[in-house]
Structures are given as structure tokens and as C-alpha cells.
Amino acid sequence: MIGPIISSGIVSPAWDNIFAVILGMGFGFALESSGFSSSRKIIGTFFGYDFVVVKVFFTAAIVASVGLLYLSYFGLVDYSQLYIQPTFLTSAIVGGIIMGIGFAMGGFCPGTSLAAIGVGRMDGLVFFGGMFIGVFAFSESFSLFENMFYSGSQGPKMINDVFGISPELFTFFLVLAAVGMFFGAAWVQKKVKKVEY
Amino acid sequence: MERKYTILAILMIVLALGLVVLPKKKEMKETDPKALLSAVVEKSRYLSVDLVTHRIIENDPTLLLIDLRPVDQFKLFALPRAVNIQPDSLLTATTLALMNQAGKDKVLLSNSDLTSEKAWLIATRSSVTRIYVMKGGINEWFNTIIKEKPANSAASSTELDLISFRKAARQFFIGAGETASVPEKPKVKEKVQVIRKAPEASSGGGC
Amino acid sequence: MKKSKYDGSFYLNPYLGGVILGTVLLLSFYISGRGLGASGAVKNTVAATVNVVAPQHVEQSAYYCQFAGGDKEPMSNWLIYEVLGVLAGAFISGIIFNRLKLKVEHSPKITSRRRLIFALGGGVLFGFGTQLARGCTSGAALSGMAVLSFGGYITMIAIFGTAFIAAWVLRKNWI
Numbered sequence: 001m002i003g004p005i006i007s008s009g010i011v012s013p014a015w016d017n018i019f020a021v022i023l024g025m026g027f028g029f030a031l032e033s034s035g036f037s038s039s040r041k042i043i044g045t046f047f048g049y050d051f052v053v054v055k056v057f058f059t060a061a062i063v064a065s066v067g068l069l070y071l072s073y074f075g076l077v078d079y080s081q082l083y084i085q086p087t088f089l090t091s092a093i094v095g096g097i098i099m100g101i102g103f104a105m106g107g108f109c110p111g112t113s114l115a116a117i118g119v120g121r122m123d124g125l126v127f128f129g130g131m132f133i134g135v136f137a138f139s140e141s142f143s144l145f146e147n148m149f150y151s152g153s154q155g156p157k158m159i160n161d162v163f164g165i166s167p168e169l170f171t172f173f174l175v176l177a178a179v180g181m182f183f184g185a186a187w188v189q190k191k192v193k194k195v196e197y
Numbered sequence: 198m199e200r201k202y203t204i205l206a207i208l209m210i211v212l213a214l215g216l217v218v219l220p221k222k223k224e225m226k227e228t229d230p231k232a233l234l235s236a237v238v239e240k241s242r243y244l245s246v247d248l249v250t251h252r253i254i255e256n257d258p259t260l261l262l263i264d265l266r267p268v269d270q271f272k273l274f275a276l277p278r279a280v281n282i283q284p285d286s287l288l289t290a291t292t293l294a295l296m297n298q299a300g301k302d303k304v305l306l307s308n309s310d311l312t313s314e315k316a317w318l319i320a321t322r323s324s325v326t327r328i329y330v331m332k333g334g335i336n337e338w339f340n341t342i343i344k345e346k347p348a349n350s351a352a353s354s355t356e357l358d359l360i361s362f363r364k365a366a367r368q369f370f371i372g373a374g375e376t377a378s379v380p381e382k383p384k385v386k387e388k389v390q391v392i393r394k395a396p397e398a399s400s401g402g403g404c
Numbered sequence: 405m406k407k408s409k410y411d412g413s414f415y416l417n418p419y420l421g422g423v424i425l426g427t428v429l430l431l432s433f434y435i436s437g438r439g440l441g442a443s444g445a446v447k448n449t450v451a452a453t454v455n456v457v458a459p460q461h462v463e464q465s466a467y468y469c470q471f472a473g474g475d476k477e478p479m480s481n482w483l484i485y486e487v488l489g490v491l492a493g494a495f496i497s498g499i500i501f502n503r504l505k506l507k508v509e510h511s512p513k514i515t516s517r518r519r520l521i522f523a524l525g526g527g528v529l530f531g532f533g534t535q536l537a538r539g540c541t542s543g544a545a546l547s548g549m550a551v552l553s554f555g556g557y558i559t560m561i562a563i564f565g566t567a568f569i570a571a572w573v574l575r576k577n578w579i
Contacts, residue, residue, distance in 0.1 A: 004437030005453045017485045019435050024489020025496070026428035027440050027542075032497035034421030039416075039509055039523075043578050046571035052418045053457070057546065059422020062209060062551035064429040071214050078290035083438045085539060085548045087555035089568065095537025096562020099447065099530050101565060104570030106526020108577070109541035110442035114487060118494025120506040123523040130527020131443065136476070137528070138535040145536065157554040167552055168216035175213035179206045183418075186202075195578035205419065 004081055030056075031115040039107025039116070039123060046104070048192040049173035058178040065171045089152030091145075106130070243332040244304060246341045247359065250366050253277055260298055265316055266335065266375055276306070276338070285311060287319055296325045304403040306331040306338075342366050412503045429550055437480065440548020442490065443534035444483040511578055522577055537562075 007014050034056045044050025071077040086191045103109060106127045108116060113131075116124025140143070160170035209293045236242075253276060262279035265269050271281040282292055296303050303320070305313040305328065320328050331338070342363055348369045352360070415421075432440050455462045462468040498504040510519035532541040537559050539548070545563060548556015571578065 004434060016436060016482060020482045020485035021489040022491070023428060023435070023440065024491075025493035026489075026495025027425070027486070028490035028495075029497045030421055030428055030493075031417045031490070032424035032503070033501060034418055034425070035415040037494060037498070038505065040511065040578065043571060046568050047575065047579055049430075049579075051499045052415070052421075055418035056422040056425060057541075059419050060426035061546060062213070062425025062547040063423050063544045064546075066209075066213055066216065066431070066548045067426065067430040068433060068550060071430075072214075072560055073216070073219060075290075076496065077434055079551075080289060080367075081437050082551050083554040084551050085544055085555045087553065087558070088538065089555075089558065091536045091538070092555045092558045093562050095533045095535070096559045097533075097561075097566045099533030100525050100535065100563045100566025100568075101570045102526040102529030102531075102533060103541075103567040104478035104526075104574050106523045106530060108523070108526065108530075109563075110446065110530065111440070111540070111542040114442055114490045115415055115494040116492045116509075116566075119498035122506065122508045123510065123519055125462075126520050127523040127527035130447075130524040130529075131446045131531030131534070132450055133524075134445070134528040134531020134533075135443075135446050135535055136454075138532045139450060139454070139465065142465065146466060149536065154554065158552045159554045159557050160552055161490035162554055166217075168213075170552060172210075172213040172217050172464065175209055179210060182202070182206065186473070188527065202419070 004077065027111070028115055028118055030060075030116060031112055032119060036112040037116040037119045037124070039112075039121075045105070048188050051189055054185050055182060058181060062171075062175050062178050065174060069168055069171055084156035084158065087152075087154040087157045088150065089154060090149070091149050094148060102134075121180060123138045199226075220348075232285040233318075233322060237318070241330050242317060244329045245332055246338040247362070249276075249304060249306075249331050250338070250342055253364070254366060254369050256348060259302050261295075261298070261301045261303045263303055263305050263316075264335075265305060265312045276335075276337075279306075284316060287316055288323060293323065293325070296328065301327065304331050305329065307334050308336055316344045337394075343370065406532065412505070414501050414552060426550075429547065432547075433550065439550060439563070440484065440486065441483055441539065441543030441547065442487060443531070443540040443543060445481070445487040446531060447535065448481050448484060514577055522574075 005011055006019070016110040031037070035052050036056070041050055042053050068077060068079070068082075072079045099109070106113070106123075108124060108127045110128070110131060113124040113127040117128060141148070158167065162166045163170065245285070249260075249262075253262075260278075262276055264275055264279040264281045265284055268281060268283070271279075275281070280295070282295075286292055303325065305316050305320075307316075309312045310330060310333065313334060317328060317330050333341075345364075345367065346360070414494040415422075429440055431440060451462070451468050454468060495504070509521055510516055530540065534543075537544055538555075539545070539559065541560075541563060544556055545560035546556075549560060
């Protein structure tokens with residue numbers, strides 16, 4: 001079967017939501033069992049006592065990137081049908097900075113706060129509730145940010161095109177960088193004083 | 198512990214390296230330019246509207262009509278069992294799977310020849326075989342089959358045959374006894390099948 | 405590393421966790437053509453709520469009307485179902501590894517109250533940022549990286565780069 005199997009019409013769109021629940025469960029399980037329900041474990045990355053975020057995040061990124069390219073190579077996925085986030089440079093950077101501050105304050109990102117709610121962490125629930133306020137505030141003040149929201153538009157641009165190399169070569173460098181980071185993280189973790197949490 | 202991770206890291210790097218060194222399939226699948234040139238010069242890709250009409254009426258199972266016109270025009274009027282494919286989605290996997298069906302004659306048609314010719318070239322280059330162009334497109338089809346033309350008194354018997362065939366075809370498409378001076382909806386109207394590039398999930402986009 | 409499976413402190417090997425997460429992400433692309441996400445569900449819920457409370461407001465707002473109002477159904481959405489799945493998946497993992505417990509997790513040096521205030525503030529900022537950047541760490545950064553989206557990489561670098569600096573500024577809250 002050529003993926004994505006829903007937009008290619010092999011299974012009916014009614015299955016879409018069932019798959020959504022199943023994939024969400026896999027997502028939630030992976031996050032929680034790796035320790036992403038604990039804000040103190042997540043934030044450990046920034047103080048060097050626990051690099052679980054770096055390890056899980058980049059392992060997932062390289063597994064998915066390499067996997068997608070292999071699926072595409074063997075004709076199992078139509079890469080042109082995948083949803084590629086359009087690039088809006090200014091808003092991506094400014095939004096990323098705001099999220100970074102929120103990350104350091106709250107210790108969660110939206111996905112991990114959901115995992116925290118799933119195991120009963122009240123700080124996760126409060127964080128998630130805060131997001132509603134943030135989204136509402138943005139929507140209400142949209143006219144102030146409208147220009148920024150649409151500026152720097154580059155369409156669904158791929159990062160390998162920025163460097164002028166093939167997707168495969170870029171992914172190869174990505175894997176090298178990730179592996180280097182994993183060994184670096186292990187080295188730093190040995191040097192840093194252990195924090196109990 | 199360290200050793201296990203080293204092995205895993207090497208495995209991942211080898212997998213990624215595999216992507217880089219694997220030969221590119223797409224380039225192998227493309228038609229050689231010389232073969233393409235001779236195919237372009239060769240005129241056998243054209244099918245006349247009479248021939249196509251004949252095969253429609255005969256319910257020829259090997260015929261696959263690919264209509265390249267915009268969706269609104271297609272919805273307004275289409276030949277029976279034609280599939281609407283937008284030119285921008287010619288190379289999606291869905292379309293290619295459709296066009297690579299064995300034992301089917303793919304006939305491209307648009308309003309005139311221009312779009313069909315372009316699509317024919319692209320499809321041929323992506324190694325689609327048994328692909329044809331309906332000469333003159335829908336306009337020619339309409340002028341030939343639907344518009345009534347009085348028989349010339351000096352017509353030969355083959356021409357008379359053709360005229361009577363067209364008359365029969367006209368009845369097949371619009372019903373007997375009617376004259377078609379304006380483009381009207383044909384009686385034979387099957388379920389409209391439209392293939393378009395999947396819209397980007399912009400509303401659900403984000404995160 | 406020798407931690408009991410039953411005292412709630414056992415976690416999967418992070419690389420195994422990463423492979424599972426990456427495989428789920430890969431399946432998501434294979435099945436639906438989309439990556440994983442979380443903040444889109446918040447956006448849709450907010451839009452749906454506002455749509456119920458003040459429909460005219462949605463029609464007028466340049467932002468809401470992109471995904472609510474008219475015949476659009478913001479609640480019937482892939483992301484909402486996915487979020488429900490995430491909650492269920494985390495719950496199952498919590499049962500298996502014995503981590504289900506209602507509590508506020510915080511550094512021993514700060515009070516629960518302070519932790520909750522910062523969590524709320526972080527949530528507000530994160531919610532705001534996701535809308536500006538069109539996605540969060542999972543939707544924009546992780547899923548974006550998987551399909552080599554330029555924007556995904558930029559967002560990822562901006563989030564982690566800023567968080568690194570901000571975490572040091574706020575370190576009294578954590579260590």
C-alpha cells in the first residue's frame with residue numbers, strides 16, 4: 001500500500017479518527033514511559049543532569065526521517081503527499097523564542113503536559129490550562145501580530161534545499177550530528193553533579 | 198553499556214549512509230531522451246474523436262479516458278467514465294498507479310490539444326505506456342459528434358458511413374430527435390470522479 | 405540504573421523511547437500524511453468555544469475564521485482525537501510503571517504554589533508561541549524535522565536555544 005493511506009483513498013476517511021486515537025496512545029505511551037511526564041526530568045537537559053529530552057527527541061527525529069526516506073525509496077510513501085509545515089521565518093523564530101521562555105518556566109511542552117495530566121500531575125494540568133489562555137490571547141490580539149504572522153513566507157521549504165544537498169545526504173549529516181550529541185550528552189552527564197528529583 | 202550504544206550508533210549511521218549510496222530509482226525510470234524524441238515525432242499517439250466515440254459506445258473495457266480540464270468544466274460536462282485529473286497532480290502516486298494499469302489505453306483529453314500534449318509528454322517521460330491524445334479535445338469532439346452537419350451530396354460511401362455513425366452517436370449521447378445547437382447536458386452522465394492534489398491540511402496544521 | 409519497576413522511578417531506556425516515538429511518528433505520516441501534535445487541539449477547542457459563545461465574533465476575526473465558523477467543524481478534528489489518545493496512552497504507561505498519582509511535582513526548594521504559578525505562566529506563553537509559530541515542539545519541531553521542513557528546524561532551534569538561556573535565568577525554580 002502506498003502511504004499516506006488515508007489521503008490516497010485506500011481506507012475511508014472515517015478511519016481517520018480511529019487511527020488518531022491509536023497513534024495518540026502510542027505517542028502518549030512513548031512520552032510517559034520515557035519520563036516526559038516529569039517536568040524536572042525534562043528540564044534536566046538544560047542543567048546537564050538528565051539528557052532524556054535530547055536523547056528521545058533526536059532519536060525519534062532521526063528514526064522518522066530515515067524511515068520516511070526508506071519508505072519513499074521503496075515506493076511505500078508518496079513524499080509529495082506528506083504535510084510539510086510551511087516556513088514563515090519571522091513568526092517561526094519569534095514564536096519559538098516565546099515557547100522557549102514558556103518551556104523554561106513551565107517545564108513542559110504541550111505534548112508532555114498531556115502525558116503529565118495522564119498520570120495525574122497537577123502542574124501539567126495547570127500548564128495545559130494556561131495554553132488555552134495563551135491561544136485565546138493570541139487569537140484576540142491577532143490583528144496586532146498579523147503582519148508578523150505572514151511575514152517571511154517561504155512556502156513548504158525543505159531544509160536540504162537551503163543547503164543545496166539531497167534529502168538523503170542531509171539526513172546522513174543529521175544522524176551524524178545526533179549521534180555526536182548523544183555521546184556528548186553522556187560525557188557531560190558524567191561531569192555534572194547529580195540532582196535528585 | 199558503552200559498547201551497546203556504540204553498536205547502535207554505528208547501525209544508525211550505516212542505515213543513513215545506505216540512503217546516500219543507494220542508486221536513485223527515479224532517474225532510472227525516466228525515458229531516454231532519444232526514445233522520447235522518436236515518440237514525439239511519431240504521430241500514432243493521436244486518436245480521432247470518431248475512434249474514441251466508437252470505443253465509448255462499444256463500452257470498451259480497455260479504454261481509460263483522462264480528462265485534464267478544470268474541475269468546474271468537468272462537472273458541467275464530461276464524457277462517460279472519464280476520470281478528471283488536474284495537470285498539477287499528474288505525477289502523484291495515485292495518478293501514476295492509475296496510468297500504469299496494464300492492458301488499458303489511456304486517452305488524454307482537454308479542451309484542445311495543448312494541455313493533453315504536455316501531459317502526454319510528461320507521462321511518456323515517466324515511462325507510462327499505451328498513452329494517447331484525443332486529437333482536438335472536447336471542442337473537436339463536440340463539433341464533430343454533437344453538431345449536426347448535413348451530408349454533402351457528393352459524399353463518398355465511406356463518408357456517408359461516417360456521417361451515419363456520427364448521427365447514431367449523437368443519439369447515444371443526447372437522445373434521439375434532438376438538435377444540439379447549444380452545449381446541453383448529455384443524458385449519459387455517470388458518477389463524476391475527480392482526482393486532485395490533496396489539499397494541504399492548513400486548517401488542522403500546526404501542532 | 406537498577407531501579408524497581410514498581411516504585412515509579414523506572415523509565416524506558418531513552419533511546420528505546422526515542423525509537424518508539426519515532427516509529428509512532430513514522431506510522432502517523434504513513435497512515436495520515438501528518439505528523440503528531442498537541443497544540444492544534446487547544447486552538448480548535450478555543451475556536452469552537454468562542455464560536456458557541458460569540459459566533460459573530462468568529463466571523464469577524466481574521467484568525468478564527470480560518471478554522472471555525474460557517475460550516476467548519478473545529479471539534480471534529482484529527483488532533484482532538486489524537487490528544488484523547490495521548491491522555492489514554494500516558495495513563496496506560498502510568499499504570500504499567502506505577503506512576504499514577506495526583507500531585508504537584510516541584511523542586512524541594514520552592515512551594516507548590518510557586519510551581520503552579522510558573523506552570524500557568526509557562527502554559528500561557530507556550531500557547532501564545534504555538535499560534536505564532538504554527539505549532540509546538542511536537543507539531544512544528546519534531547514532525548517538521550521528520551519531513552525535513554526548514555521551518556521545523558528553525559522553530560526547534562529557537563525553542564531549545566531560548567529555553568537553555570531562560571532555564572539558567574530561572575534555575576532557582578528547578579535545582
